[in-house]
Amino acid sequence: MNTLYNFAFFDEGSKKEIRRATLKALSIPGYQVPFASREMPIARGWGTGGLQLTLSLVGHDDVLKVIDQGADESVNAVSIKKLISDTTGIPVTESTSQATLIQSRHRIPEEPLNEGQILVLQVPIPEPLRSIEPKEAVTKRLHAEAEYSGAYLLLFEEIQRYGTLAGGSDHPVTVAGRYVMAPSPIPRFDNPKMHFSRAPILLGAGREKKIYAVPPFTSVVSLAFEDYPFRVESFEGKRCRFCGADGTYLDEIPASDGTAVYQCNDTGYCRSRSEGGA
């Protein structure tokens, strides 16, 4: 542990400010709370929002898991883990069930989360209406008036272009029946995991200086049309080549002969199944 730094890198005032924003975010589910995003030793856009949330929350008894697109070993996940464990001395794990604090980019772990755990998601663009309205002053007013036709328009355009609600990730959701929220670029597959999640989900955007949250046991409904219901990605008839799982989000790995093999995107989950003798 590097004692040249305060516990968890930040000074206590900074942690307090971020926690205060987090509490406000939990009180108004889905509402984007502005906060004073700090300069971090990693570049903005590399998970500084999530990292600041994690650092403001971490305590001596926590066990940390960091994943990047489902992988525990990717460079970004490893760097973030190192920074946090170097400045706090807390243990890290790859097991979802053992972690108390999980920071993730673009995935929610396969293993259901429970009370006592907190999921922190890194967010590049927190504003679900940004692509339709560039001005922050206007989008704030649209949220205030619950005027979300822009979000539906984006989905309608998707249907016009591709014939289906095929957008890859970051499919907008309504939280607690009020605010429309960008769930961060998680696949549609993960959207239903937010619905009545037992663990609170905190979302942090460092570059955009916003924190928002889904409190535990809160309704999260993906936007859709009456005749084009929301559907998750389908992996019907496909299994993970390592652990044999068939209900998980799979990565497709094309081979040179034109065929493809599939494997779990969540590496920690896959490994625990393989080692567990599945």
Place this chain on the structure above:
Amino acid sequence: MNGSLIRVEELTRTFGPGCPRCATVRGERNNHCPHCGTVYALDRVSFDVRPHEVLGVVGESGSGKSTLMKCLNFDQNPTSGRLFLEAYGGGRQDVWAASDQVRRRLRHTVLGMVYQNPADGLKLDFSAMANIAEKLIAAGERRVATMEDRAVELLDHVNIPLARRHEPPARFSGGMQQRVQIAKALSSRPPLLLLDEVTTGLDLSVQAKVLDLIRRLKRELGIGMVLVSHDLGVIRMLADRTLVLLAGRVVEEGLTDQILEDPQHPYTQELVQSLL
């Protein structure tokens, strides 16, 4: 309301602080006060539009025509004045005093606006279909099939080739963009259409097509319209009644034929004289 679709009372829109001398020193052809510099874009303008009626508004550049339209479409807030819509509380409540949500809903259900510049009324990078659907979505529609059917029907109605319905209007000609805008304005079947200089900037044959379309809408759908133009030819062709705006004030109003054949106010006389 006496059966009017829309009634505007004493609409005033100023830019500046205003001063006690504004009222006395401002000349008829001057819309700003030389003492405090306040601009009177609109000064106590009142009118109403009945069902099936087309009200023309003429005036030179800077006479307040566009400001009037922006206030009617809630793009701008008036400084003072009252607006009554038949569709809102039977026309007994002032719409300008209502909340933003109420006005937004009315804009999407009761009004259809066609801007002079298609970029103001359309999302040029979204498909023509999505542009038309936008107003329907805003009006609360959540079935894709319904919106697609309505959009196809309208695009056909305004003579946009259906093969191009998935293309963004950015790839369309100016006249086509204008017609997509009209289709969008009509999508939620509003009883009142606001047309702001819709033919300005289009070449003559395209102008003729757009005017034909508006005339057909008037005949077939019987929608009430407020038609702003500086082109007396357009006014003569489409408007039943006409207001003449000068420096933010109504200087003359009456039946279009009457105003064009027998103008009373010196400014209107000048305007009619200058008609080529």
